[in-house]
Amino acid sequence: MTISGSKNRYILLRMKIALSMLLKGKVSFKKIKNAAHCWFAQKFRFAKASAFPFMINFELWNECNAQCTFCRTEDGDIYDLNPANKGKTPIQKGKMSLDMYKEIIEQSKDHVLIAVLYVNGEPLMYTDLYKALEYASERKVATLISTNGELLTEKNIQKLLDSGLDFIKIAISGFSQDIFTVQHRGCNIEKIKQNLKNLARLRDEGDHKILVMLDYIYYEYNAHEYQSALELGQELGFIVSRRPGNLNKLSEEHPDLAVHEKPQEDPPQLPVKNLCDWPWKVMTVNWDGGVYPCCDYVVWNDQEPNATFEVGKSNVKEIWNGAAVIDNRTVHLTEGRGGFDICSKCTRVGTAFKF
Numbered sequence: 001m002t003i004s005g006s007k008n009r010y011i012l013l014r015m016k017i018a019l020s021m022l023l024k025g026k027v028s029f030k031k032i033k034n035a036a037h038c039w040f041a042q043k044f045r046f047a048k049a050s051a052f053p054f055m056i057n058f059e060l061w062n063e064c065n066a067q068c069t070f071c072r073t074e075d076g077d078i079y080d081l082n083p084a085n086k087g088k089t090p091i092q093k094g095k096m097s098l099d100m101y102k103e104i105i106e107q108s109k110d111h112v113l114i115a116v117l118y119v120n121g122e123p124l125m126y127t128d129l130y131k132a133l134e135y136a137s138e139r140k141v142a143t144l145i146s147t148n149g150e151l152l153t154e155k156n157i158q159k160l161l162d163s164g165l166d167f168i169k170i171a172i173s174g175f176s177q178d179i180f181t182v183q184h185r186g187c188n189i190e191k192i193k194q195n196l197k198n199l200a201r202l203r204d205e206g207d208h209k210i211l212v213m214l215d216y217i218y219y220e221y222n223a224h225e226y227q228s229a230l231e232l233g234q235e236l237g238f239i240v241s242r243r244p245g246n247l248n249k250l251s252e253e254h255p256d257l258a259v260h261e262k263p264q265e266d267p268p269q270l271p272v273k274n275l276c277d278w279p280w281k282v283m284t285v286n287w288d289g290g291v292y293p294c295c296d297y298v299v300w301n302d303q304e305p306n307a308t309f310e311v312g313k314s315n316v317k318e319i320w321n322g323a324a325v326i327d328n329r330t331v332h333l334t335e336g337r338g339g340f341d342i343c344s345k346c347t348r349v350g351t352a353f354k355f
Ligand SMILES: C[S@@+](CC[C@H](N)C(=O)[O-])C[C@H]1O[C@@H](n2cnc3c(N)ncnc32)[C@H](O)[C@@H]1O
Pocket: 064, 068, 070, 071, 118, 119, 120, 121, 122, 123, 146, 147, 148, 169, 170, 171, 173, 183, 215, 217, 244, 245, 246, 247
């Protein structure tokens, strides 16, 4: 499958997500109106956007049971990607309180289409994950998580299915243990394969309408194992996607493998001229309540949040069109991605990568 093929799958996938949300009664006129307003405000370059984002990302906890090469050190320290800091201080770790999460969902439930319960940690590490998912499901907010799959025990799978989770992605980077652990240090691919089979079985036994995507993190060095992953995914009734692997730290950890990797393709236009979608459509809330324009900010130290959400005090609607967020959008409108260091080399187009 080519990379453009994988883009087509995202369109199909988004249609499947939309259909499943419709069937579960998680789409309303208010939500469509809000999402359309997000799109309209970005397209026609208004600094003030819709009343709410259409998607909220929550960093519930940035801890992980794995230590992927690109993401964190073997000791689990998360890399700070802000080059100005030269990686001296790892990203601080912490947990969001369930109360904070609930209050944000409660305030935005009538307008937000989807809550994404991960940013840069392993969502299955967060013990209140199931309560958090249930809370959103009861309020008809669709949910998405991405996991490395290692902690998908039968008990956890059952709890996820019972929570009403709409969409789960499982990211793998190989199909044999040697290749897999080049990135996924600390994980076991045979265990994950078994977990995937259990997930498919329990989904079918309970007739659960969950969408499952096997996300193959693609490198030159693991290309020969993609077909086996594709076959397993298809056999289990999963959507299989292929995304280019992040090259961070690969040449330091595996210089022999890194020489064969090709840098990702340049986007069709200079990113600086492409207006980013995120500040108009998505709100990212870090574990400490810091509200940011996109998920990249949680791995850049020294970034001022647009606001800090405080339980019992803050208001999502006020933050979303508050002075700091309007200022951020205004810089995007006037200077493009060149206005911020973090944006200047960002090649992200659209919000679909999250799916
Ligand atoms: C930092 S992870 C956090 C969620 C979870 N721990 C996981 O790995 O899926 C967020 C995203 O990174 C992606 N990812 C994982 N390994 C990657 C890699 N080596 N290169 C690029 N993206 C990767 C996953 O597909 C996931 O959607």
